[in-house]
Amino acid sequence: MQRYFVTKENINDKLSKATIKGKDVHHIKDVMRMKVGESIILCTDDLCEYVCNITSIGNVIDLDIISTSVNSNELKCTLTIAQGMVHKNKIEEVVRRICELGASSFVSVQMSRSNTYVKKKDDYRFDRFETIIKEACEQSERGKLLKHFGFMSFKEFIEFSKSFDVLLVCYENDGRNNKSHLVNVLNEIGYDNLINKKILVIVGPEGGFDPSEIDNLINNGFRCFGLGPRILRTETAPLMVCSVIASFLDK
Amino acid sequence: MQRYFVTKENINDKLSKATIKGKDVHHIKDVMRMKVGESIILCTDDLCEYVCNITSIGNVIDLDIISTSVNSNELKCTLTIAQGMVHKNKIEEVVRRICELGASSFVSVQMSRSNTYVKKKDDYRFDRFETIIKEACEQSERGKLLKHFGFMSFKEFIEFSKSFDVLLVCYENDGRNNKSHLVNVLNEIGYDNLINKKILVIVGPEGGFDPSEIDNLINNGFRCFGLGPRILRTETAPLMVCSVIASFLDK
Numbered sequence: 001m002q003r004y005f006v007t008k009e010n011i012n013d014k015l016s017k018a019t020i021k022g023k024d025v026h027h028i029k030d031v032m033r034m035k036v037g038e039s040i041i042l043c044t045d046d047l048c049e050y051v052c053n054i055t056s057i058g059n060v061i062d063l064d065i066i067s068t069s070v071n072s073n074e075l076k077c078t079l080t081i082a083q084g085m086v087h088k089n090k091i092e093e094v095v096r097r098i099c100e101l102g103a104s105s106f107v108s109v110q111m112s113r114s115n116t117y118v119k120k121k122d123d124y125r126f127d128r129f130e131t132i133i134k135e136a137c138e139q140s141e142r143g144k145l146l147k148h149f150g151f152m153s154f155k156e157f158i159e160f161s162k163s164f165d166v167l168l169v170c171y172e173n174d175g176r177n178n179k180s181h182l183v184n185v186l187n188e189i190g191y192d193n194l195i196n197k198k199i200l201v202i203v204g205p206e207g208g209f210d211p212s213e214i215d216n217l218i219n220n221g222f223r224c225f226g227l228g229p230r231i232l233r234t235e236t237a238p239l240m241v242c243s244v245i246a247s248f249l250d251k
Numbered sequence: 252m253q254r255y256f257v258t259k260e261n262i263n264d265k266l267s268k269a270t271i272k273g274k275d276v277h278h279i280k281d282v283m284r285m286k287v288g289e290s291i292i293l294c295t296d297d298l299c300e301y302v303c304n305i306t307s308i309g310n311v312i313d314l315d316i317i318s319t320s321v322n323s324n325e326l327k328c329t330l331t332i333a334q335g336m337v338h339k340n341k342i343e344e345v346v347r348r349i350c351e352l353g354a355s356s357f358v359s360v361q362m363s364r365s366n367t368y369v370k371k372k373d374d375y376r377f378d379r380f381e382t383i384i385k386e387a388c389e390q391s392e393r394g395k396l397l398k399h400f401g402f403m404s405f406k407e408f409i410e411f412s413k414s415f416d417v418l419l420v421c422y423e424n425d426g427r428n429n430k431s432h433l434v435n436v437l438n439e440i441g442y443d444n445l446i447n448k449k450i451l452v453i454v455g456p457e458g459g460f461d462p463s464e465i466d467n468l469i470n471n472g473f474r475c476f477g478l479g480p481r482i483l484r485t486e487t488a489p490l491m492v493c494s495v496i497a498s499f500l501d502k
Contacts, residue, residue: 097490102479228498233390
């Protein structure tokens with residue numbers, strides 16, 4: 001059944017009614033060509049899912065709520081992926097995939113070897129990211145939308161990291177050292193210290209980390225890990241990170 | 252150091268000389284703009300790596316072999332990814348990423364819910380796949396090139412599967428059953444039964460498997476596994492499969 005993320009304002013629990021406004025109306029009417037009587041699922045960011053029947057289709061779509069349930073597809077931790085600033089096509093690709101793989105949020109960090117710079121906040125096409133995130137989360141049956149924190153400086157990132165429970169940095173120089181493989185690091189930290197915790201993982205930009213950045217991260221509580229002997233592109237590493245962490249917690 | 256995959260014909264072990272012909276000459280001369288005296292690594296498919304100095308640059312590039320070593324970046328198994336036939340852009344994306352993640356070979360399988368069809372072998376742009384594979388394997392410092400088996404019918408695939416040691420099928424219906432999570436299935440099979448073995452994993456096309464195809468696979472020795480509760484696109488599932496299997500064997 002087709003799913004749409006809406007806000008709580010769209011839901012009237014007391015009357016068991018719901019409405020859809022905005023872009024989703026176009027999607028339901030013109031893309032899916034749905035008719036009155038057909039069913040969809042509305043999802044809100046508090047993990048509620050409402051199976052609804054369409055009762056009228058116009059500029060606004062009206063629905064009757066048939067049943068309510070709680071989404072149980074979220075990761076058993078909140079996983080934030082930080083990535084050294086890369087070209088926006090690559091960010092889009094990463095954001096789309098980590099939505100599917102269960103990450104909770106994403107942030108781009110301006111690093112010394114980044115070959116892309118954001119001059120002003122407007123350079124950052126948040127509306128496009130929002131569309132990608134919404135589509136990917138709907139399609140993968142997530143219970144929450146991924147939160148996109150936009151971009152920040154390295155200094156801002158260090159401050160940002162202080163609110164997390166587990167801090168990890170993917171450092172390619174550690175890749176060939178089996179002891180520091182992500183799986184082994186997760187095992188060492190222990191399942192109980194990861195479950196329901198706020199985990200922050202940073203991967204470098206295309207040029208990799210500057211050694212001074214690694215020192216700075218380690219001094220601020222980050223632990224290095226590797227992903228095996230093969231060199232991964234900056235847009236592949238976050239996918240492997242999410243895959244391994246999700247598998248570790250889901251299994 | 253820049254790496255290039257060449258065949259054994261390019262290597263003269265006795266004289267410690269090597270030559271490069273074809274497309275790589277253009278890459279070295281015009282893209283990398285390398286000069287006589289600079290060093291590169293030549294890789295051959297038997298896992299040998301030759302650090303070489305360039306001695307002349309013309310239509311052919313001549314090199315002196317400085318040192319020889321063995322690549323140790325390959326997975327500790329041979330992992331073949333089979334995927335229900337999808338659009339070629341998606342195949343390219345998958346092939347590029349699974350090269351980085353260590354897969355040994357790839358094949359597209361025509362399945363009943365595939366929405367893309369290959370009418371004749373020429374529709375399949377092998378030269379483009381070859382370029383993608385070569386670049387991805389060079390960049391990720393693989394010891395071998397990924398082998399692309401092209402496409403085959405489901406019946407041909409069942410025959411093809413008979414030469415493998417471990418047969419797995421990624422079936423979304425099993426995703427929500429923790430017991431059949433890939434990590435748990437790998438643990439059950441056991442490290443010793445995976446190491447150095449020929450593993451074949453099939454993921455469905457965009458429309459998923461037809462139930463009769465699943466029955467057919469199971470009857471032919473395939474074991475089902477899931478990748479957690481979230482629904483992955485057909486181009487994301489192979490990346491998670493490779494990530495999890497690589498982590499299981501590398502750690």
